[in-house]
Amino acid sequence: LRQGYPEVIYCAGKTPNQVAEIVKAMCARGSNVIGTRANNEMYAHVKNICKEAVYHEDCKMITVKNQPIDMTQSYIVIATGGTSDIPVAEEAAITAEMLGNKVERVYDVGVAGIHRLFHKLEIITGAKVVVAVAGMEGALASILGGLVSKPVLAVPTSVGYGASFGGLAALLSMLNSCASGTAVLNIDNGFGAGYMASMINKL
Amino acid sequence: LRQGYPEVIYCAGKTPNQVAEIVKAMCARGSNVIGTRANNEMYAHVKNICKEAVYHEDCKMITVKNQPIDMTQSYIVIATGGTSDIPVAEEAAITAEMLGNKVERVYDVGVAGIHRLFHKLEIITGAKVVVAVAGMEGALASILGGLVSKPVLAVPTSVGYGASFGGLAALLSMLNSCASGTAVLNIDNGFGAGYMASMINKL
Amino acid sequence: LRQGYPEVIYCAGKTPNQVAEIVKAMCARGSNVIGTRANNEMYAHVKNICKEAVYHEDCKMITVKNQPIDMTQSYIVIATGGTSDIPVAEEAAITAEMLGNKVERVYDVGVAGIHRLFHKLEIITGAKVVVAVAGMEGALASILGGLVSKPVLAVPTSVGYGASFGGLAALLSMLNSCASGTAVLNIDNGFGAGYMASMINKL
Amino acid sequence: LRQGYPEVIYCAGKTPNQVAEIVKAMCARGSNVIGTRANNEMYAHVKNICKEAVYHEDCKMITVKNQPIDMTQSYIVIATGGTSDIPVAEEAAITAEMLGNKVERVYDVGVAGIHRLFHKLEIITGAKVVVAVAGMEGALASILGGLVSKPVLAVPTSVGYGASFGGLAALLSMLNSCASGTAVLNIDNGFGAGYMASMINKL
Amino acid sequence: LRQGYPEVIYCAGKTPNQVAEIVKAMCARGSNVIGTRANNEMYAHVKNICKEAVYHEDCKMITVKNQPIDMTQSYIVIATGGTSDIPVAEEAAITAEMLGNKVERVYDVGVAGIHRLFHKLEIITGAKVVVAVAGMEGALASILGGLVSKPVLAVPTSVGYGASFGGLAALLSMLNSCASGTAVLNIDNGFGAGYMASMINKL
Amino acid sequence: LRQGYPEVIYCAGKTPNQVAEIVKAMCARGSNVIGTRANNEMYAHVKNICKEAVYHEDCKMITVKNQPIDMTQSYIVIATGGTSDIPVAEEAAITAEMLGNKVERVYDVGVAGIHRLFHKLEIITGAKVVVAVAGMEGALASILGGLVSKPVLAVPTSVGYGASFGGLAALLSMLNSCASGTAVLNIDNGFGAGYMASMINKL
Amino acid sequence: LRQGYPEVIYCAGKTPNQVAEIVKAMCARGSNVIGTRANNEMYAHVKNICKEAVYHEDCKMITVKNQPIDMTQSYIVIATGGTSDIPVAEEAAITAEMLGNKVERVYDVGVAGIHRLFHKLEIITGAKVVVAVAGMEGALASILGGLVSKPVLAVPTSVGYGASFGGLAALLSMLNSCASGTAVLNIDNGFGAGYMASMINKL
Amino acid sequence: LRQGYPEVIYCAGKTPNQVAEIVKAMCARGSNVIGTRANNEMYAHVKNICKEAVYHEDCKMITVKNQPIDMTQSYIVIATGGTSDIPVAEEAAITAEMLGNKVERVYDVGVAGIHRLFHKLEIITGAKVVVAVAGMEGALASILGGLVSKPVLAVPTSVGYGASFGGLAALLSMLNSCASGTAVLNIDNGFGAGYMASMINKL
């Protein structure tokens, strides 16, 4: 394990006590910690045994920095189609930052407000890897894939209703993207996108 | 029935003889005729009894003009994402033209070549109604919906493979479009799009 | 932006505070406001900062009229199959009215009470565009499509149980309508139907 | 076994020889015979060993009448939405007739030509049981269910394309019918409908 | 309307007040009343305005008998696979009884306890029509269809978990039954089964 | 590798030459050989290089016995619902026999002819493990599971049409079996069932 | 019924009173008892009438041992991919133990920590039958199937999110396992796996 | 366009003439050419106008090298689960090589022969990026993701039958991989995987 490299807990389905015990053990080892899918009650238990723990309410993550983190110079762009996709994007962003990556957030630039995307073109094309987070029809991934020549990691979200079928519409849309250079993560899997973007950004 | 207004045959599942008999009866009434989903053999039978019949090979349509058609001044834009979507688009275009509408074709302007779309913006925004024909991820409908303030009729196509599931991916994508002013036709239903676009263009 | 043209907020997934802040900014600009998928708590926050705000409980919409609205003479018919489809229909109706359209409501005229439909035929055929809202088997859209020669916008609803699969049965039914001149919106998307009907009604 | 009651063979997946052998044995017992899903080659083999065998090309049935059949006075109405649904309807009709039922065919009366349905109302409402055969959106079953107060057996067909998904759209539509008094058969199962209609007609 | 024939309310999605108002109007007309999918709160409101109203807790039905009901001599068998299917079976049974049919309940006779089915064979084969209610794999319908020569109405239930997918497994199983003489209702649609069984029982 | 234990080739997707080469190498090692999903052309190539190769046309298997096979005393029952399921059953039977198991075939005993099942009860209950092969609604697995107290391996087949969806109906039915002691193989996977039955029979 | 062999209750969908009554009757017969899918309230009612009842909170089972249980010498391995799969695994383990089987638990050995699997190889390969419990992508079943030559019973779990679709991903994965000797249970059906593993272990 | 960088044609759905014309234009520009999904007839037409064109029969690709290609030192590993997955893997490999990447092929190392995987561990872990191509249950992607710390691009294939549903099982399995650092391409999309792997390998 490299210095400062965090250990990860998937908190969903664990009891608050179990989460706190795992954090405790990791802190005892001096590790940095990432906890995903954590609720307020889990955080309360963690906070009791570790004062430095931070809770990111929007993306339901707990992080602990027990060691300094070296940051990359190259950066990852994390973009969203709408504001409702931000929690998933933040899961990706916090994960990538805890793994030592510089992150640029470019939020709410989907087809409903596509002019905002064009204002951000410079920062987007300067990235080493792009994460596109979008629900409903998920067109953002295709649009970004068509505009940039860097790898695009597409994250469908469960945002939407009716025939979005819990993210299935965005998922299929992204898998069928006509723009080359795109690969797809599971629905709402911001963590996985941040993790893989970090792998690529550090090559 | 208005003068020049065509009668329509859905040829799929009929025998060549049945198709030719129906065309014969329609011509006897002096009607214009549209036949969709017609194969070469059907056309051969029709040609035998009606020399004026025309076969549109790419979209598998038979048309007969027994009467002059008044054309609209306002026009319908019919756009496609790729070249493989053209047969469905032509079904829409020929249908709309036989119904007396001026049509502008704007083909192959999807996300894989989105710069071509921007070169055609003027003609697109000048339309009274826009038909967006696209397979795979179907993002074209969302992009057009975001750019124009006229009704967009979205036609998913069965073009694609794997997780396109015969057009399902494009269909779901279009139903979930974040851009307001879009409604969706059945997969590959160029005829229905041309028909409804004509209704709207003539209001 | 035309005079009196409203700005729209999709409230689902926003906090009551966020909704109220957005309304505040819109009112400061003197805009009319449409908020969809808003709950009581959101309305309470909005009411605090804007006394003129109205809450439409059945369709969960907030509207604010800061400017007079010019109404069309031609009208939109909004029809439902049953009484349980009314919330979705009202979302369409209020949207269309806020956009300046005259609306005629023709509710509860589905196959279970199809005689009621025939009593309303005159008003239905007088419309410039028809919105058909129906759950379960969604046959209303096909029946209206067969009876009128104006564009029909079909809105499947999630009303039903069992093999309605959250509106999927009505959605597929409407996409496959044998009656020409029908296009389909997302399940429960009353807003989109009202918006597109307005576009067509104003052509 | 009642006098004249036929024996039934499901020919699909059997070799022509197997089919002919089974027919031979049944004829030896003096039974009437119904064979469904039989192709031309199967018929040729059967014809060789049984001169009285009749082939119904449109619905791919073989029938043999070795004994006279007593016919009911009450009758079954078999209706279709379009012309492409006729093969399935004929499978139901021939089955019911071989089982000794009087059958009235009311074909091509779906929403695309709903006025034809109203011309046939008297004959439809006079039936003891109604079979509604329709593909695409399957609305015919709901319309008939709403109009008559007799049991309706709904048979979805695989007629259609795109989002008809091989008959799934019609199937779901029929299962969700708002009109009481309807039950549903498998996609394209004309035989099953004719069989059950006969059971009901003979009560 | 025949004497004693009930009026029906589908209570789901209505407010307790709406339900009570409808019941009030029906009682004013002297009708018998069937309300399906009614909860305790609805019943409380109904009870306030109509003392004779009865609540059937297991199947969530409200019934009011304002007029005597003539009962049939022939009877309907209503069978279930397990005990968890009883609420749906009772919806069918109460509906059929309110419509004037004699009903025999044969519960908990599915494949897990198939010997119990054989003990009840006499009563089952004596019925004029059989309703088979089953969840999970829904084999009961096929077994009954194989044993009796009367019409079988199959009702899949949402009982089960995992790959039962809310009743889909039982639904598909029943649609594919190899035993002739079976037709299928929507998942959990006891009301529809009782209604159609009554139609058939009274022929 | 135990003496006489066969090597297995999945021939689908291989060229006839590739199949023949693999068989050649296996024979050179003195192994017995099982080839599944082999067509006539593959067999012709294999026959050329190995005179002892046998082709089982119904289940499309090639077998070569280069060594004697020790047979078990306990036996496996392989049952089918209909005659169309026999090819899959034979794939299981030949596989199990090549692996040294005594096999009892009990074919065509599904719900359409359930009396035939009861005539075979003694042989069925004497088995050490039962393989139930059935398409359409797949009820055979549940019925056998309810009757015997030995492990039942259920193999859904793609036999059927319409809502059988290529075997999905039988698959879901079998996964939801109410009878304990059943586990399920992939659709049409006779090989896998024969292989696992052999494992269990030899314990 | 063999001495000590338990009776089983599926508690889901029963009232606490019904569960307690059934347990009471079983205890009166001196039987051992297994109750699955039982909640705390059910247990409280059972405890009142039977002091020996034990509640297994993680897998929501109630057990009562009224008679001694003979244990096997051969054992069943029950393995899980992650910690969240343990409740389903425990349902299998407790079931198997109550049926008199020795069980070895090998938990949290999926692909995310595959080295842990290799540390347990000896105990795994010593089993007479293996139960593989896994959610998400369900790869554990394939890996175990590839490593051991004993029957593998694969239990998909509903653990996961997004495109796991409630266990569908794991279910399909397991049904398609390339490794021979695997059969599949319903999603989350730990009981069924424990029951069938016991059948096999006792052969 | 960088020197030597190829132009790409998706040949499916184009006529042989169209393909040849496009190749001709590209060669006139001196470009290297990649054509995917090309059949023999297309190649014959291309060969006529361009003698240097090469046809890769297994993966149905046409390539033309009009310019020298600079190759990377770092390499891409392309692995398959079985031999039937090789065509998709070759599409990825040829694409990556035409884009100037060193490629190491590691074929037929899935769970059915997992020992072969362990023999290749050194070459696999030495890669800069790994492409995992697998059908049926797609477990290879998870296993590689668990073993290597480099980005894994997972390509599900349509290899399999029954419940593989044309690659859906492998697709869902890969999207749900428990191993971090994996992203997924469309079913059978070898081209997309080779393209994206090249992007990553050249960072």
Ligand SMILES: Nc1ncnc2c1ncn2[C@@H]1O[C@H](COP(=O)(O)O)[C@@H](O)[C@H]1O
């Ligand atoms: N939100 C997430 N989605 C998918 N995988 C995750 C997520 N968070 C953590 N993980 C993975 O789960 C592992 C920890 O699981 P566990 O041991 O159950 O806490 C980590 O190593 C990650 O690979």
Ligand SMILES: Nc1ncnc2c1ncn2[C@@H]1O[C@H](COP(=O)(O)O)[C@@H](O)[C@H]1O
């Ligand atoms: N390609 C098509 N897709 C959907 N509907 C069509 C198509 N072509 C024709 N139709 C409709 O089918 C009707 C004719 O059907 P038919 O009477 O069977 O020839 C026309 O009036 C149209 O409404």
Ligand SMILES: Nc1ncnc2c1ncn2[C@@H]1O[C@H](COP(=O)(O)O)[C@@H](O)[C@H]1O
């Ligand atoms: N449980 C039910 N499932 C399906 N349809 C029902 C049910 N209960 C009542 N209905 C139908 O719904 C109609 C009443 O609907 P409503 O006017 O909305 O109360 C009745 O005439 C019945 O046809």
Ligand SMILES: Nc1ncnc2c1ncn2[C@@H]1O[C@H](COP(=O)(O)O)[C@@H](O)[C@H]1O
């Ligand atoms: N019909 C079949 N269905 C599933 N798996 C099979 C089948 N036939 C053979 N197999 C498996 O495929 C392996 C051989 O695959 P291969 O090396 O591609 O020939 C055998 O070891 C079996 O495990």
Ligand SMILES: [Mg+2]
């Ligand atoms: Mg790109």
Ligand SMILES: [Mg+2]
């Ligand atoms: Mg727009």
Ligand SMILES: [Mg+2]
């Ligand atoms: Mg119309």
Ligand SMILES: [Mg+2]
């Ligand atoms: Mg009726």
Ligand SMILES: [Mg+2]
């Ligand atoms: Mg029967």
Ligand SMILES: [Mg+2]
């Ligand atoms: Mg059993």
Ligand SMILES: [Mg+2]
């Ligand atoms: Mg094994």
Ligand SMILES: [Mg+2]
């Ligand atoms: Mg890894």
